[in-house]
Amino acid sequence: MPLPTSVESLLNSQNIHYDLATAPVDANNQPLWHDQHLRNVGAAKAVLLEDEKGRILAVISADTLLDLNAVNRQMDRELRATNQDAVRQFCDTYSLQSVPALPKLAGLPTLVDKQLLRRESLLLDSGDDAQLLHINRDDFQQVLEDAIICDIATPLDPLEVDISAERDEEQILGAVRNFTQLRIRQRLEETLELPPLSETAQRIINLRVDPNADISDLAQVVETDPSLAAQVVSWAASPYYSAPGKIKSIHDAIVRVLGFDMVLNLALGLALGRSLSMPKDGPEGYLGYWQKSVYMAATIEGLVTAIPREQRPTFGMAYLSGLLHNFGFLILAELFPPYFSQYCRMTEANPHSTHQPIERHLLGVTREQLASTLMSLWSMPDEVVVALRHQNNPRYQGEHHQYAKLIYVAERLLLQQGVGxxxxxxxxxxxxxxxxxxxxxxxxxxxxxxxxxxxxxxxALQLSPR
Known part of the structure; x- marks a missing residue:
């Protein structure tokens, strides 16, 4: 398959010698995901950044994190990632699938992370997802010519190491001490100064551990919170569940559509989700909290059903874990407001990275650590605490690991579809x-x-604050 014409013309005009490396296929003979391929081989990739003065190109290795603060210090500017529509327009202009790691293509000022020049030869994003450019260091330097060589990236591997959960409180306190004005108190929940658990949520948690709780008890608890009751009824009445007739009450939602276990966990997830404010900022492309929660819960619902009954984890716990999987995002926004915007801009500049390395790089703690710790303090079920803490660790094999892995699978399946x-x-x-x-x-x-x-x-629309 030929290179994009614009890339081939540039290389030929500079007399650059190169080979092509075709993207490998997976076990099903399907091409490996482009992001995965770049990361696996540590290929050079490009990120378009801009401000009111114009655009620049940053070239880093795909196994590193672009440090936007370092870029802005180097350039004495306030650059941020070019928005996705503009990137697509750029690619369309040059008949590309992605932005090649070749600065001269558009004549843009370019920063190149100096770690790349320590390699004898390099693989570069060619702008075509099916193949990479293989080029030696001398030819790469010829292509760079006027580029600024500097430190603008940090390796991803150390930032992806998941520490023991036993150190979570220590790291949370460190982040609070370094990045907030909060006073360290004797108890962590007092230090964080987060809103207390609502009375409705507390009553639902108590109901969960009551072996004698029945439909009437659950309906009574939910109906004491009219807003929550309306959300549960709206959920059950959604066309997604195709319930016959009108759903007029919590009792209808339980008996005719969702069942006791699902309504119990749904109500708890909704009550907890309303305990924190929705962030006003967010990375470009970020799905709203409730939209993502609904997608994840629905996906996990289907995944659990697809597991043989004898190996199937508890449906309600899996569903609740899906609803709450991103609760830590709300905590990040609530606890670290001055740094949350910085986190959002870093996320936009690193679309090839998951969120944990970015959070560790900026704050020294992740949303998973925050969420699971808070859930534990609120006496939430161990299944949920584990699911939220280890949802991005496919190697975790401790108790309740299935719940964490269900979130892991659901999230990646949705991302592969371009959702999230x-x-x-x-x-x-x-x-x-x-x-x-x-x-x-x-x-x-x-x-x-x-x-x-x-x-x-x-x-999701019925759940989102208006």
């Missing part, structure tokens, strides 16, 4: 095996969810 914010990455076969989940059935699940997005958006 983050790179498209493969799902290890070992994760499917641990869940006793057939990959084809998992794919069928996300296909069904994609076909139901309008109905799911209707649910």
């Amino acid at each position: 914010l983050g790179p498209k990455l493969e799902i290890p076969a070992s994760v499917f095996a641990d869940l006793h989940l057939d990959p084809d059935k998992a794919q069928a699940t996300v296909t069904n969810v994609m076909e139901s997005l309008d109905d799911l958006d209707h649910i």
